[in-house]
Amino acid sequence: MSIDAVPSTAADSRSEFHEEWQQWHRRHEEARADPHGFLAVTGLHWLTPAPQQFPDVPGEWHTGDDGPVVILGEDEQLVVDGRQIRGRHEFGPIAERAGLTVGIDGGVLEVARRGGHDILRPRRPDHPLRAGYRGTPTYPPHPRWVLSGRFVPFDSPRSTTVGAAVEGLTHVYDAPGQIEFAVDGVPLRLTAFNGGTPGSLSVLFTDATSGVTTYPANRALTVGAPDEQGRVTLDFNRAANLPCAYTDFATCPLPPAENRLPVAVEAGEKIPYERLADDPAGRS
Known part of the structure; x- marks a missing residue:
């Protein structure tokens, strides 16, 4: 499988890459399982x-x-x-x-x-969904899913209305531009929203794995601030579930229609065990 990946020296190294991913995933899981986090919503x-x-x-x-x-x-x-x-x-x-x-x-x-x-x-910390949480399954991290891209800003931010995990609800965001990249030589682009830190970007997307091995409604990817040439890195190994993947008490936004990728992004977080098991604590 050939993917347009960010150039790196092979030794740079697989062990360092895996360790950094493990640290990211550990922090992500700890935040998710916080006593007053989304798993505790009743x-x-x-x-x-x-x-x-x-x-x-x-x-x-x-x-x-x-x-x-x-x-x-x-x-x-x-x-x-x-x-x-x-x-x-x-x-x-x-x-x-x-x-x-x-x-x-x-x-x-x-x-x-x-x-x-x-x-x-x-x-409430004793909510069964949080008390029984056993982590989120993921694809094994792999450097091939660390992709180079280019941020192309709009002339001015575009007001973008998207749906929500709750039927009938909508969210409105200002989209500063799009990110262009390629998988297997296929050119792709994603509309980006502003991220949680200055200059960073946030991308909501689905792909060919959605509803098969990954949560069907959405996944999210944080992208660091573009450099002076607009270059960015998309590390799909860090594609994460939003709260709605775990609980129906979330109001998460859905991706813009153009962010439905026609390729299988076999990286990042998969469908939570709670959804696979049809656990009443997660679906009430």
Whole structure:
């Protein structure tokens, strides 16, 4: 199989390459299994102008132009910024893709905004999905999936609307450009979004393995900042699952239509064991 890979000396070395990948994967798994990470989410609740109560969240909640509001019962409380809150509390407007975490009995509560909606997501360390987590299967890392590419910026960022893991929800991102690369001599390109650190890029994609050996909806790849010539490196060994691969309480974005690759990217994370086993803890 011939792949257009980043030139490197053979000794540079396979052991160093594997060690770096192991460190990345270890950090990724530790973050995923954090006591208050996505594996600990026990529910997804959508706030409306009408007051609502939820079985796993204290208080009565509603939202509107002024943001989420909770009214706590006499024996209920939240911990917000280290302070115990009782009675009525107004959180104020929350920006899209932002949120805050408050303390609740036995865990924490995420109060956030996704796709134009205010949501609540309680997280408890003893949730069966987290308690039973045994790691994520992956393809064996291989240098052949470390590919060279070129970032081609748009004249100006393009507003790009994509679907979400939750039916009926959409996300809007500004795409700064596309990444051009090749596999087996086949030219390909991926629309990129801004990454989590300045200058970095984030790519959502599917490929011919999606729904076969990898999660069908999406995988994500972080790409370092382009150099002065626009050159980037795509290390598909680090293609990672998003939270929706594990829990139906996630609102993950789907890839843009043009990011459906016609090749099999046999690298990175595979379908989680929880989805393969149809574990109720992961699919509730």
